[in-house]
Amino acid sequence: MFLIIVLCLYVVGRVQGVSRPLVIGHRGAAYLPELTLAAQSMGYAFGADIIEIDVCLTRDNQLIVIHDIYLDGVSNVAEMFPNRNRSNGYSYVIDFDLEELRRLTIRERFRPFNGTQIFPLRFPSNSVIAFQLATLNETIELLLGFNRATGQQRQLLIEIKKPEYHSKYNKSISSIVLETLNAYNLKEPSDPIILQTFHIEELIHIRRNLGSKLRLFALMTWNRINESSSDYDFYRSEEGIRNLSNVIQAITPNLEFVVNYDSNGTILGNTNLTKWAHQNGLAVYPFTFRRDSFPGRSFEQLIQYFLHTARVDGFITDHPDVVLEYLRREMAAKDVIFIEQNSSSSLVSSMLILLFNMIMISKIIV
């Protein structure tokens, strides 16, 4: 019976043309300074199903939306607060109150100390525009307000930044994120909020100890980067994925874990990651698809490979407009089948993931 409902929904989904991979706007969209409300707004307008953001705690326990735990890569903190840096030269979010951070202006990302832009052809980092840091509250209200005004159901993917670092300051960042969401009555798996973090044991803590029912995604990167104390080599093994599948709904790995490369960077084939994830009912949304990291047609070829061969369930991308445009063309050109065909259990898993995607991207057009 359940399978029939899933199949019916799948057919309806195909007819409405919604059964495509999800597009997740990484820090909003690439054409404005990252994570500002304007960049997030741009991501929604491009049609991203989900906007991905990062949150850090201030000295006074407010949640601000910023990618780094320091302020020097995107703000004028060095001019505004010249004596507030630590011995390494960086000024840390956790050393400032929200009221102080409100006085900063935000720019396109640049190299601290020399000021050159990381992505030189993006929005000029020397603009006079007084972009501001956003709080998590503002970001939630942007999402809810946009959804109300458009009648659509866009979502927010919140990365909880470095829980271990925050706990050294006796701050439970996850608890404060959940309290903030609770105040907006956002706590069910059907609510338009998803949490992710690189510290995978924190996801288990959020599910088991903090009792959250929200959807949880596991970020994965290389152990050598020391992003957290989690052992990603284990968590992306078949056993690790099976263990995680009781706790989370998707993995959000570095895209280089999904494919094998040779020493020239040529894609040789898939790893087993997507297969194992799908066998365990988990969706796979790799990061970060950046057009300016793959010039010319190679970005399109990358998307194509991940779509047709790696068969991922979505893309975390700085360029949601480009990925969506590509997917629209692909969907119009041929009837793409994402269903794994070699086992019935993975067929069911794939359909569950499809259903999950369909629910997530269903938009009630007024």
Added chain:
Amino acid sequence: MFLIIVLCLYVVGRVQGVSRPLVIGHRGAAYLPELTLAAQSMGYAFGADIIEIDVCLTRDNQLIVIHDIYLDGVSNVAEMFPNRNRSNGYSYVIDFDLEELRRLTIRERFRPFNGTQIFPLRFPSNSVIAFQLATLNETIELLLGFNRATGQQRQLLIEIKKPEYHSKYNKSISSIVLETLNAYNLKEPSDPIILQTFHIEELIHIRRNLGSKLRLFALMTWNRINESSSDYDFYRSEEGIRNLSNVIQAITPNLEFVVNYDSNGTILGNTNLTKWAHQNGLAVYPFTFRRDSFPGRSFEQLIQYFLHTARVDGFITDHPDVVLEYLRREMAAKDVIFIEQNSSSSLVSSMLILLFNMIMISKIIV
């Protein structure tokens, strides 16, 4: 020879699918508080060819982007500066310095004194989001920065607000607008800037006395509204349009001047306005197409009527996403011909307008 070039460009334009009416995002887009940088960003991301904004002068002669000459319809001025209103209860932009206006937060438009939202289903006017007023400088840098980051050529349509009102305070708002644009080297007709105002004699002044080469559009509304001292009944007559055609490139009339209605609001047919404008080489971009003013399918029918029967050259709309989606469907479905067929002079005029539109919406995709 010139006609052949125009025809060739026209054919190229049709092949590339760019010869569609222009879509002008009115105050950005409807889903965020009007004229904020976030609302403008949203308009660009939806694909609007042009973003329309309004500018007023502050006490210290700075240009801010706001629709009214007072602050009470979109800001918290009443709470922030409770004693700065005039005898009618309103607080005027011209009575504040820029530094003061920077402290205001901007909301979705509401009725002053009772606080209810003008468009109740749009973005909540009680949001905690600290949207800010934008300056003209910031707005220009948003345009130029977005164009640089995307490789596209979007444009800005700047309405110079109430030149007569400003001159009572010995302020020449048009001169200050032109100085601001000059500082960005924006002064040629090929630059992505267009000026418009309801005070039509001011457009003549800008062209003849201030010597601007920028494209100029003439806004037209009912004389009884007293928006300016201009006689719109004359300017939208055949003689008035002919006189104006030496000075301006387009008219931007109230959409009710383009069609005739009966007492029930049913469209009876075209007025002569579009025909006269096209005969004189002027494009016609009526305002304001708002979906929430035309519920259900009536908005689509309105667009359809203005597209196929009134044959306007573009739409000034709060909902650029909806109009663009409609136009894309129409363009895909049939080969829409916008060329007037009853006279060769109007054929050339129409082609010039088409060429103008094609240049304006040509986007250099990287």
